[in-house]
Amino acid sequence: MSIIENHQDAVEKGEIYPQIAKANLLRMRGDYKGAIAQCLSILKRYPDDSDAHTLIADIYAEQGDLGQSVQWYELALDLNPKSESDRAKLEAVQQRMKERDAASAVQQLGLPADRPSPWLYVGIMTVLALIIGIGAYMLGQRTETTGNTPQTRTVAISAPLESATTAGRSEPVTETPVNTITVASEEDRTLLQALAGRLPEGTVLLGAIQDPRTREITLTYSLRPEGREREAAAEIARMTLGQFANVSRVTLRGVRNGKLAHVATVERTRLSSTEVAGWAEANPGVDALSNAILEGEWPTAAPNPDAPVSSDGSTAPPVEPSAGANAMPGNPGPTSPGPGSPGPGSNEIPPSPGTETSPNPGTGNGP
Numbered sequence: 001m002s003i004i005e006n007h008q009d010a011v012e013k014g015e016i017y018p019q020i021a022k023a024n025l026l027r028m029r030g031d032y033k034g035a036i037a038q039c040l041s042i043l044k045r046y047p048d049d050s051d052a053h054t055l056i057a058d059i060y061a062e063q064g065d066l067g068q069s070v071q072w073y074e075l076a077l078d079l080n081p082k083s084e085s086d087r088a089k090l091e092a093v094q095q096r097m098k099e100r101d102a103a104s105a106v107q108q109l110g111l112p113a114d115r116p117s118p119w120l121y122v123g124i125m126t127v128l129a130l131i132i133g134i135g136a137y138m139l140g141q142r143t144e145t146t147g148n149t150p151q152t153r154t155v156a157i158s159a160p161l162e163s164a165t166t167a168g169r170s171e172p173v174t175e176t177p178v179n180t181i182t183v184a185s186e187e188d189r190t191l192l193q194a195l196a197g198r199l200p201e202g203t204v205l206l207g208a209i210q211d212p213r214t215r216e217i218t219l220t221y222s223l224r225p226e227g228r229e230r231e232a233a234a235e236i237a238r239m240t241l242g243q244f245a246n247v248s249r250v251t252l253r254g255v256r257n258g259k260l261a262h263v264a265t266v267e268r269t270r271l272s273s274t275e276v277a278g279w280a281e282a283n284p285g286v287d288a289l290s291n292a293i294l295e296g297e298w299p300t301a302a303p304n305p306d307a308p309v310s311s312d313g314s315t316a317p318p319v320e321p322s323a324g325a326n327a328m329p330g331n332p333g334p335t336s337p338g339p340g341s342p343g344p345g346s347n348e349i350p351p352s353p354g355t356e357t358s359p360n361p362g363t364g365n366g367p
Helices: 003-013 016-028 032-045 050-063 066-079 084-109 118-144 186-195 229-243 268-273 288-293
Strands: 161-166 169-173 205-210 217-222 249-256 259-267 294-298
Touching (some): 016 032, 016 050, 032 050, 186 205, 186 229, 229 249, 229 268, 229 294, 288 294
Antiparallel strands (some): 205 217, 259 294
């Protein structure tokens, strides 16, 4: 008798169904190992029983062993190709395997588990476009506008030379400006940031350099169109020396329309002399501070027209002799007494011996 005939006889006699039911009961109780062993025992006797194959595939699917489950479902379909339930279970397990593999790949790549909406991509691209546009606009503004922030690229401004003597005449000599590129140091940028925004209204700080050897500070700044170069220089020097106590000297360079317009130097000692009590009351006027502290100015500051000038060219008036001063030979002395009365207080010097004197009608002395 063949195996198929034996199986058909066993089915007809109802010998397989009780064993399948026992295996299914073990499965429902969670005894998967016992259930699989029961099914394998059935297959040893009836290897073409598709129900035993299907039950083993169900057990592996519940345990999560999807690969084993697929294999047993395929064996069951080989024995019973018309079983729609086994085919549906096989497709369901295969779908679970695809989803599991996709989730594993997403986790390894660090991608989100859920598929994002297309609108999310649109939103992200819009935000990126806005950020790029704003960044380009700000970069353009920073390139075009000269502000108080330190610049790593600066253009050196060459000042015209003061004068050159040619054939006894003083002729102005100008030097051709040369564009150079310099890189500001970290110390210069720190100094520029400390002074930025503290200058008088209408002036912009263009550069600040401090010599580490002498602590001297050199400032370059723009000037207002209406002038007042000396007033601006004095105010900037007063502010700088007041802020940095270890600085003893400030060199100031005022620029107007891209050209050097004014240069001056201020020493701390000269500024300190103007900070004593009563100095401001004794020295009124808008230019009092600049006249007192600015040194080495270029162009040379014009003299004060209000100062008196003496005949020898000095600004101090000549000192007149006192009325009681002694008369010396060759200089006018006090009025001498009249003839015949030299007076007891006369300072007249007597003649030397052997020198003839002219007769004095008032004394009666002859030759």
